[in-house]
Amino acid sequence: HNNTTDLGSLIHKTGLTSKKSTSAVLHRSLHHDPHQAVHAKGNYLCLSNGQKIFDATGGAAVACLGSNDERVARALIQQLTDGVSYCHSLFFATVAVEQLASLLTSSTNNIMTRAFFTSSGSEAIEAALKMARQYFLEKQQPEPQRTHFIGREQSYHGTTVGALGVGGHRARRKLYEPMLSKNASFVSACFSYRGRLSVDEIDKAYVARLEAELEAEFQRVGPRNVVAFIAEPVVGAALGCVPSVPGYFAAMRRVCDKHGALLIMDEIMCGTGRVGPAPTAAYPNPLHAWQDPSVGVAPDIMTMGKALGGGVLPVAAMLVNERIVNVLAQGSGAFSHGQTYQAHPLACRAALEVQQIIKNDDLVSNVREQGALLGKLLKRSLADHPCVGDIRGQGLFWGIEFVQDKAIKEPFNPADGVATGIHELGMRPPFNISIYPGNGSCDGERGDHILLAPAFNVTKADIEHVVGTVTRVIETYF
Numbered sequence: 001h002n003n004t005t006d007l008g009s010l011i012h013k014t015g016l017t018s019k020k021s022t023s024a025v026l027h028r029s030l031h032h033d034p035h036q037a038v039h040a041k042g043n044y045l046c047l048s049n050g051q052k053i054f055d056a057t058g059g060a061a062v063a064c065l066g067s068n069d070e071r072v073a074r075a076l077i078q079q080l081t082d083g084v085s086y087c088h089s090l091f092f093a094t095v096a097v098e099q100l101a102s103l104l105t106s107s108t109n110n111i112m113t114r115a116f117f118t119s120s121g122s123e124a125i126e127a128a129l130k131m132a133r134q135y136f137l138e139k140q141q142p143e144p145q146r147t148h149f150i151g152r153e154q155s156y157h158g159t160t161v162g163a164l165g166v167g168g169h170r171a172r173r174k175l176y177e178p179m180l181s182k183n184a185s186f187v188s189a190c191f192s193y194r195g196r197l198s199v200d201e202i203d204k205a206y207v208a209r210l211e212a213e214l215e216a217e218f219q220r221v222g223p224r225n226v227v228a229f230i231a232e233p234v235v236g237a238a239l240g241c242v243p244s245v246p247g248y249f250a251a252m253r254r255v256c257d258k259h260g261a262l263l264i265m266d267e268i269m270c271g272t273g274r275v276g277p278a279p280t281a282a283y284p285n286p287l288h289a290w291q292d293p294s295v296g297v298a299p300d301i302m303t304m305g306k307a308l309g310g311g312v313l314p315v316a317a318m319l320v321n322e323r324i325v326n327v328l329a330q331g332s333g334a335f336s337h338g339q340t341y342q343a344h345p346l347a348c349r350a351a352l353e354v355q356q357i358i359k360n361d362d363l364v365s366n367v368r369e370q371g372a373l374l375g376k377l378l379k380r381s382l383a384d385h386p387c388v389g390d391i392r393g394q395g396l397f398w399g400i401e402f403v404q405d406k407a408i409k410e411p412f413n414p415a416d417g418v419a420t421g422i423h424e425l426g427m428r429p430p431f432n433i434s435i436y437p438g439n440g441s442c443d444g445e446r447g448d449h450i451l452l453a454p455a456f457n458v459t460k461a462d463i464e465h466v467v468g469t470v471t472r473v474i475e476t477y478f
């Protein structure tokens, strides 16, 4: 196949991408500048070289309404001219922030009673870790010995040192390992493709094994030392859109409850309608991944981000359930954490408008409908490809994992650069498509996958375009 060296020289020859760096910006690569985006509308990003790119991932599952939605623009202008552009949330409340919090807490049937807003997902995770710790310090019978967090292998919860410390993604942790919390450990992810003992291990047995593993980890660190177990209901970038096996989260909840620990769900990537959760009697208009019957249990603390503000402005959130809020209310009476830009009025106004559009346009139904089509068409056109090991996902959140040997699920190695190579190829004419590359899905270091996470308002024709183009990119690459 075209390895990265071949692709690198190709790119160099065409001069279409990855020009030598002349930028003053500290981009990811110090040698090549990324493409210059000059204009965006709907699903498309236009580059300075005239290319028109279909954004099939909305960045990293962020732009849930596509780009430059005029309704959001109008709301922001109104907020900037007639409302409040900034004020410190310590001293002032604003209508936009209050309305956004109400919309989010009521979307949980008020199981979660308070929302705390940050500028990024990583910061929402930091807030969640601190909130969980503060809960145990302020309970009527305080448990100050609870300092340990249990996460999952190959997981990612953010880039700041606290959030990275509860993520089990080995490659992402590697450079900073000595700086990361010693009070964190990891159990296996719930990962159908690679986690089952064999294809014969049925859901029930697999879940029972993972439940026993979590229980054993609680016992190893001392059950009364654990603050919380943290996991994504549908794993995003770290594994490539992996839904949990039905019954898994109920089992994890049982273990947490048994030992009095909290359950934190990270819905930064998979939440806010992204996975098109199925309606139930309790949640006829579900928004959160945990409301899907396959997850079926509510967290104590949850985080949201990405599609919360649709990429219009940086905004993320932590939602907290009543039990925790009550403990703090009867304890110190304050959450002992704060940031300059928390609950930023303009960012929250953007999120409010985005969330109202999702609700009023019933976009989660479209996510379910187009998501089912996306999954069906991807499987139809790529399942038999010799380098496609697995196609998995839910809603408008699909991952394709690549393997060198399908029979034994042999992953690619980091040096192969498969996912980034496929991304680069996709960005070139005639494909002109942006897909999200990920790696580490095998063991945290090896294993490549791509993610597809188009906007919630895509049409059938958009989905057919995405599948047709991605198929041609993959077939050309290998």
Ligand code: PLP
Binding pocket: 060, 120, 121, 122, 123, 125, 156, 157, 158, 159, 232, 236, 237, 266, 267, 268, 269, 270, 305, 306, 316
């Ligand atoms: N948690 C998950 C599941 C994520 O996917 C991400 C970002 O990719 C984060 C947390 C961190 O969010 P941010 O990049 O906004 O800090």
